[in-house]
Amino acid sequence: MLQTLAFYVFSALLVGSGVMVISARNPVHSVLYLIFAFFQAAGLCVLMGAEFLAMILVIVYVGAVAVLFLFVVMMLDINFAELRRGFLQYLPIGGLVGLILLAELAVVLGSWVVAPAANTALGAPTPAVAAVTNTKALGQLMYTHYVYLFQAAGIVLLIAMIGAIVLTLRQREGVRKQNVSVQLARRREDVVVVRKVPTGGGV
Template sequence: MIVQGLAFYLFAAILVASAVMVVAARNPVHSVLFLILAFFNAAGLFVLIGAEFVAMILVIVYVGAVAVLFLFVVMMLDINFGELRSGFLQYLPIGATVGVILLVELALVLGAWVIAPGAPARISAPIPPAEQITNTHALGLVVYTDYVYLFQAAGMILLIAMIGAIVLTLRQREGVRRQEISRQVTRRREEVVAIRKVPTGGGV
């Protein structure tokens, strides 16, 4: 238990410090690297509580895909961050106002927090032994029984966000040749093939 407690405090301390550095770092590449470090430490915390499947999903999906994608995008965009910071003080009052509003909303939510009447019964419900049910099976039972509608709603929100991102980035620009599949399929031989008779010793 002492080793688990020390590991918990170690992972938690590094996680909090790396999360702070994600926001405080001036270089966005460093922010992404600190974000990857935070994901790894969060995965370590999940392993400590016995949620190995969630830990592996966190490492594979977020570290292996999302964070690496952020890193490549930040490195390839070639953004002038000095120019972006030049107008920081101009938008500081608006950002501070939004931050205060969010803090007030969080305080109101936490102040009105109540425990559901059925929560104690669910907590005291018998839990099957760990050797009879796997971590993935237990997670599937919770997600696809108690929270199936919320799971489907999250999927719909992600689908709408993906469609919105595609629509926003799809631009029709002048002078850019685009592929037309229907025109390629329906074209005839006479339209694309030209037969020329080249004399002997001559060129085209």
């Protein structure tokens, strides 16, 4: 009874915080709701017996990713009012992406019609709890059955990191930047002047 009650509490808080992530007007509040959602997801993982996943959620996502998002949002000088002005320009593209996602969700939810054997294919044999630990079972499943998806997720994160670097490297007026090629091309005669100062003629 206690586990069932905890499950419903964690699930309700997770769904509520997820809705607040996308509906909050302040981006800082949105990141804080995201951190709260990660904690609720970690609680659900503990209820399912996946302590390793719960620890990863708290350490990696809450301790690194979400805090990084929070600092990036607070440090970047983003004019959100200006970003909202071009909302109608991207509305057709956003609607198309939304329709594609809805079609994918419909295929997933109707998998018993499209692929009748999908339910049996998703069920992997569960090893004995006493023989294999939680972390070992997760590693075997991730690096054998889902190794290509794991590599694809790493590539997506790499592309996202490169995109974040490109977005932050904006050309700004009045900012002096180092040009290594110009520095290496300078000659001694251009920067050093040798003057003969007579005795007693110096300052």
